[in-house]
Amino acid sequence: MDNTNQLPINEGPNYSMEERFAIIEACLFAAGHPLTYERLADVLNLTVAECEDTVEKMAAVYNNDAPIPRGVMLVRFPESCQLCTKEAYGDQIKIALGMKRGGNLSQSLLEVLAVIAYNQPTTRAFVDAVRGVDSSYAVGALTEKDLIEQCGRLDAPGRPSLYRTTTKFLRVFGISELSELPTITLRNDNGEPVEITPTADPLTEQVGMDID
DSSP: OOOTTOOOOOOSSOOOHHHHHHHHHHHHHHHOSOEEHHHHHHHHTOOHHHHHHHHHHHHHHHTOOOSSOOSEEEEEOSSEEEEEEOGGGHHHHHHHHTOOSOOOOOHHHHHHHHHHHHHOSBOHHHHHHHHTSOOHHHHHHHHHTTSEEEEEEESSTTOOEEEEEOHHHHHHTTOSSGGGSOOEEEEOTTSOEEEEOTTOOHHHHHSOEEEO
């Protein structure tokens, strides 16, 4: 690491807010993956709650494109946070790193992912019913990509597995929580518009669940 012109950092628990921002940025950049608030709190000599509050304040500043736009953003998750590149610069990043185009999710995978995201936790049978086709391959592929995960079993005959989206799902789509997903407007059998939100949980109202 380059130590030239290195600014002194206070030792002990009394870091200024500017120093906290700099330390968090350095840790997240070096890690390249999400770091928990608990781990960052240890580094900053803060409580977890204080660390979360600091990251929230940092995100408000860091993700503001004024006066100069950034190519990265600070993404907050329920228990961790991460620095991620902005989707708008994806093509340029691929060119810079010599990455081949592709790797995007197919239409069928996106359909299954959307059904699970807006109805989680849910079963593969529910996904099949919504799509009208077998979704075994798509569910398996999304699980392998760590975009969905098993989270328990439905208290019904056969006790089918329940699926939900993962923290990686939030990271890939650049959101901090499911409530940031857009509301979808569909029409019911009577042609009336119905708004669907990602917090809807129809299975909870119908039968019990054993969720991990």
